[in-house]
Amino acid sequence: MAQLASSDGLTRGIMPELPEVETVVRGLRKDVVGRTFRAMPVITPGQIVTPSSDAFAARLTGQCVETLWRRGKYVIFDLSSDALLVHLKMTGRLYVSHKWQAEGADKYVRFVFELDNRHKLIFSDLRKLGRLHLVSRADDVVGALGPEPLSDDFTLDVFRSLMAQRRGTIKPLLLNQRFIAGIGNIYADEALWLAKVDPRRKSDSLKLDEVDRLYHAIREVLLEGIRHEGASIDWYRKPDGTTGEQQDHFSAYGREDEPCPRCEATISKIRLGQRGTHFCPACQS
DNA sequence: CCAGCCCCCTGTCGGC
């Protein structure tokens, strides 16, 4: 596992999606659960959605982290009386200072949360697209998300019934967090490749066996991503600073002009819904 | 409901 180089500057194709966020949560849990937030010496006001940036630190300070979990792409800290939700967007990173970066080594630190054991929880974010919410109930932020694709509740029947209500293009639909939570550009392309479904298809044109293949493919690519601890094309890192491995297992994403691993035809890259989209024009139909 | 567009941000890369 490669250590993060001090000069990493690449920003092409980032990602925190469900497997990456899940890996962050698993890596952080034992360092933050049971800890109490103390001072916040660094705050980037523009990244706080609620409450006002003036009130944020005061309201957070003194609250203890009871559980740390994930919903869709949100990291959720359940606190004594509130919930802190963090969305990493493209380049956000969460890590505990003693585990990774030496003090001052990270140019993109946007938040520092001092903990009651003298460690610091760091939120770093090159592009400042990440967002923080401090709310009384997590559902205020994540209540409208679609189902968790890896939960026991997300059955084949549930997916069939959700699909039956939709008529849009299949790939943008997979990216819609109100349809299913947690799928981003990478795993959408990978799931459609695995299911042999063309990303340009209308969702209501999928035959039953294609819907079934897509259901299993979604779960398989997400589970594989978690198994490999996320994809580190460049920016995403696990909380200990090392890279995930999933980027070495892509079949379609980022492989334009390379042979399809299944049929040897050349992988295409197009734009679909303003997103780069990778697929095999021969075996995805 | 759905598609398309802009915006938020910063850094890299390719074209000229």
Place this chain on the structure above:
DNA sequence: TGCCGACAGGGGGCTG
């Protein structure tokens, strides 16, 4: 060599 636009892509907002 330097400048500039395109691109990376999650999500909110807006329009048609």
